[in-house]
Amino acid sequence: MAATERASKPVKNLVTLLEVIFLPLLCVAGAAAVLIWVLHWDPSRQLTRGLLYLVLALASLAMARCRLSFKSIGVTGRDILRGLAYAAIVLVVTLAFILLLQLPVSLVSLSPALLSPVLFYLAVALGEEIYFRGLMFQGFSRWKGPVTAVICSVLVFGLFHVPLQGWHGVALALSMGLPFAVVRLRTNNIIGLIFAHWLIDLVDSFFRLSPVGLGTVWVGVLYVAVFGGLSTGLWLLGRRDGVQKST
Numbered sequence: 001m002a003a004t005e006r007a008s009k010p011v012k013n014l015v016t017l018l019e020v021i022f023l024p025l026l027c028v029a030g031a032a033a034v035l036i037w038v039l040h041w042d043p044s045r046q047l048t049r050g051l052l053y054l055v056l057a058l059a060s061l062a063m064a065r066c067r068l069s070f071k072s073i074g075v076t077g078r079d080i081l082r083g084l085a086y087a088a089i090v091l092v093v094t095l096a097f098i099l100l101l102q103l104p105v106s107l108v109s110l111s112p113a114l115l116s117p118v119l120f121y122l123a124v125a126l127g128e129e130i131y132f133r134g135l136m137f138q139g140f141s142r143w144k145g146p147v148t149a150v151i152c153s154v155l156v157f158g159l160f161h162v163p164l165q166g167w168h169g170v171a172l173a174l175s176m177g178l179p180f181a182v183v184r185l186r187t188n189n190i191i192g193l194i195f196a197h198w199l200i201d202l203v204d205s206f207f208r209l210s211p212v213g214l215g216t217v218w219v220g221v222l223y224v225a226v227f228g229g230l231s232t233g234l235w236l237l238g239r240r241d242g243v244q245k246s247t
Helices: 002-038 046-067 080-101 112-144 146-160 162-187 191-206 216-246
Strands: 104-107 207-209
Touching: 002 046, 002 112, 046 112, 080 162, 080 191, 080 207, 080 216, 112 146, 112 162, 112 191, 146 162, 162 191, 162 216, 191 207
Parallel strands: none
Antiparallel strands: 104 207
16 A cells, blocks of 8 residues: 555646646636636736736635645745845845846836836736745655756746747846745745845836846856856855754
8 A cells, every 4th residue: 555655646746736837827817818808908018917917826825725835835934034034145146236237227207107017016026936936846846856846947937938028038037047946945935035026026117227238148148157156155055054953
């Protein structure tokens, strides 16, 4: 009986992985059909897209409640403070890199209209972090282990940005997705990542940035160097914390 249970466990984990990946997306597809085809909402509006991201976040939480747990996807637990600290490192390095690469030209006029991008990018951060770094990460981790979870969650996160941002966007998403995945692995918490993701996205709304003066190849090299180095540092920091806890 024990051997049969061990043999069936990978199959169960694969089924769970497929459920946590596709069922939230089916919920989003259903909501999109209602909003766009029934109510005739413009799919390019931030309100429409923001509601769909909220559906993704809620559907992901529902899947976690049914198939995994809130603690396993990193929205609860005892590592919130450490997760916030690690996410703060990612936030500072990322904003410094973006603002040095593209010096701010001016600040967008502050007005009540800024409330829309503030709420929109909060919905984006909630949806993407709960789905990619929370639900999907844990699904891959249960199926094939943490290294597979890091690699696959980063790749899918990058490909997810292709339709809206093109291959330049996917390069940035892949690069930034790596340190985010490392933080998720080392802290088992995504609360700090939600805030970091939100604030990074708001930079594009609050600042008018200068164009990148370097060619695409050199920008890609910089992405890899900066975020690869950041990911390595976070990985080593996590190992150091682990050694300290065990002593």
